[in-house]
Structure formats: C-alpha cells, structure tokens
Amino acid sequence: MPRRAIAHILPWANVGGTELATLRLAEAMRAGGRDTVIYVPDDAAEVADLVRDHGFALARYAHAVPRRANPLPYLVATARLALDFRRRRIGLVHGADVTGACFSAQAGRLAGARVSSHVRCGHPHLTAIDRWLLKPVERFLFVSGATMAEQDFAWPPGCAQVLYDAAVPPTPLPAPAGARAHYGLPEDALVFGMAARIHPQKDHAGLIRAAARLRARHPQVRFLMAGDHAQPGHRETFARLDALMAETGTRDLFVFSGFEAQMARFYSAIDVFVLATHTEGFPLVILE
Known part of the structure; x- marks a missing residue:
C-alpha cells in the first residue's frame, strides 16, 4: 500500500x-x-x-x-x-x-x-x-x-x-552598483533595507517617522522595502503608509519594490538591514 x-x-x-x-x-x-x-x-x-x-x-x-x-x-x-x-x-x-x-x-x-x-x-x-x-x-x-x-x-x-526554522545557504551576491540601479537607488546613498509583508504586524510607520528624523543629518539616506503591497489586504495598509510618507515629506526616500524573488539582489543593494516590527516569532530575514 x-x-x-x-x-x-x-x-x-x-x-x-x-x-x-x-x-x-x-x-x-x-x-x-x-x-x-x-x-x-x-x-x-x-x-x-x-x-x-x-x-x-x-x-x-x-x-x-x-x-x-x-x-x-x-x-x-x-x-x-x-x-x-x-x-x-x-x-x-x-x-x-x-x-x-x-x-x-x-x-x-x-x-x-x-x-x-x-x-x-x-x-x-x-x-x-x-x-x-x-x-x-x-x-x-x-x-x-x-x-x-x-x-x-x-x-x-x-x-x-x-522547532527552529533554517535559512538557505547564502548565494553569491551580484555587484552592488547593478543591484542599486535595478531599484533606482543612487550609488552613493546610505541604504537601509527591510524585507517584510506590508502588514499592520510590521512597523513600517515607525520606520517612516525615523526616516523623517534622519533626513536632516543624513540627506543621502534611502530605504528599500521588499514585500508585497499589491494584494488585497495589503493595499489598505500601504495606502496609510503612503499618506504618512506624504505627511512627513519622506516619499522620495523610500522604494517599495513589491515581492522580491531574488533576495541576493536585495541584500547586495543595502548597507544596513532593519526589521521594524511589533511582534515576531523567529524572523527568517534575520537569519538570511
């Protein structure tokens, strides 16, 4: 059988x-x-x-x-x-x-x-x-x-x-210049990256407010956000974030790339990884 x-x-x-x-x-x-x-x-x-x-x-x-x-x-x-x-x-x-x-x-x-x-x-x-x-x-x-x-x-x-999760072994990263060009990021920018669903559990709003405070001291700072924001249930959250970026004058600092299938490209494009969140169990992106 x-x-x-x-x-x-x-x-x-x-x-x-x-x-x-x-x-x-x-x-x-x-x-x-x-x-x-x-x-x-x-x-x-x-x-x-x-x-x-x-x-x-x-x-x-x-x-x-x-x-x-x-x-x-x-x-x-x-x-x-x-x-x-x-x-x-x-x-x-x-x-x-x-x-x-x-x-x-x-x-x-x-x-x-x-x-x-x-x-x-x-x-x-x-x-x-x-x-x-x-x-x-x-x-x-x-x-x-x-x-x-x-x-x-x-x-x-x-x-x-x-039962702990595991990350896949790292793959060779592409050249940073090419990765940044893909996302429309300046080569000389200081890029913070976050990979997470656009969901109320994540604190993208807190990151946007932090960006507004950083801008005066670090005008070259940029933020690359990987994660779906087009699917039903995420669009409303993204609309609120978009309104917050307009309110804080930070819209030009952020790139929301949507779902990213090639995470090596994402990691190559950033200088600092950040996970702004209200609660987590065991985030895979930290392992990666």
Whole structure:
C-alpha cells in the first residue's frame, strides 16, 4: 500500500516568511520520498504560482470563518476539504501557521489524518472559537521558546516542541552598483533595507517617522522595502503608509519594490538591514 501524503496548509494570499519556510520543509520531505500536496486559499494567485514553480501538487481551499449565527458555510467548506483529503490519501495535515490549522484541523481529523500546526508568532488574545478550532491539533511546532510562552491556548503535555526554522545557504551576491540601479537607488546613498509583508504586524510607520528624523543629518539616506503591497489586504495598509510618507515629506526616500524573488539582489543593494516590527516569532530575514 502506498504511503499516505502530507498536506501543508498555507493560510494567506501573499508570499512571506511562512510560505518560504513551509516550502523549505516540503522540499526536505520530498527529498525523503514523501508525497506532498500544498493547499492555498482560493484567492492566493501569487502563492499558487510559487507552489507550481517549486514543482509541488497544488490544491485550493476556502477561508470559511465559523459563525454561531450561520455555521453552514464553515461546515460545508470543512466537509469538502475532508473529502479532498481522503481523495488525495492525506495522512498528515500540517498547518503552516495557526490560521492554516484553524481552517483545516477539523477537516483533517474527519478524514482520518493526523494534524499538526506550526506556531510562528504570539497569539495572546484568541477568541473562544479560535481555541475550539485548534482542539483537533495533535502537535504544535513553535518557532521559538518565546513564541511558545505567548499563546492564549492550551495543549496536552508532550504535544508541543520548539522547532527552529533554517535559512538557505547564502548565494553569491551580484555587484552592488547593478543591484542599486535595478531599484533606482543612487550609488552613493546610505541604504537601509527591510524585507517584510506590508502588514499592520510590521512597523513600517515607525520606520517612516525615523526616516523623517534622519533626513536632516543624513540627506543621502534611502530605504528599500521588499514585500508585497499589491494584494488585497495589503493595499489598505500601504495606502496609510503612503499618506504618512506624504505627511512627513519622506516619499522620495523610500522604494517599495513589491515581492522580491531574488533576495541576493536585495541584500547586495543595502548597507544596513532593519526589521521594524511589533511582534515576531523567529524572523527568517534575520537569519538570511
């Protein structure tokens, strides 16, 4: 009888550290001979392209939020996902983060699969429904000890562990002059770089305010921001940042490059890496 496959459940519609870390995990499983299916939300075109580019089987699922007043959409989505798990002979459902587990854990258990979930940041204020959705998870994988200490849900003894992420070995960097030319940055600028989703969890606003204070003393300073800002859910955050840059007079200091597939080029273009953020579990960009 063939071995059952592993399903990785990606929770969001854009590419970031969670997606890249999960792909690295899936590649390690594939190297060990395990069949893998990667599930992405219905509206995650960018993530779907990334999965295909890495040669993995791709499947879609619906983000149906359970509501007491009308639980039917969630129940239908869960039943459909469970049937798909059975059809694909999924033996292990892995939530790439807590959100992925919330949408898939019940379906995994209905399909007779084991269920695990990564936990990549603190969740100090979960709702009662969130905790209920995580009940079927049999093992939690925390990216750091600090992350394990910042959770608002319980797990049985022996069902949680810290599993650190890993960065890919560095690749040769292109020439800085060419990298800066690609982003439209002056060769003689002092360039700070940040790679992160354009998301309220990150403190791009604080960095913009800091840039306004730096400008008087260091007029040659520039800021290169890599991270998606065009997908739904990120556009509103970027619009607020754009308004803040206009208010502080810093718009000409910032380059928002969008999703960057060639991170070696990004690192070659900057002098200083910065991560302005409100909370992190174990940021891959620091390792890189």
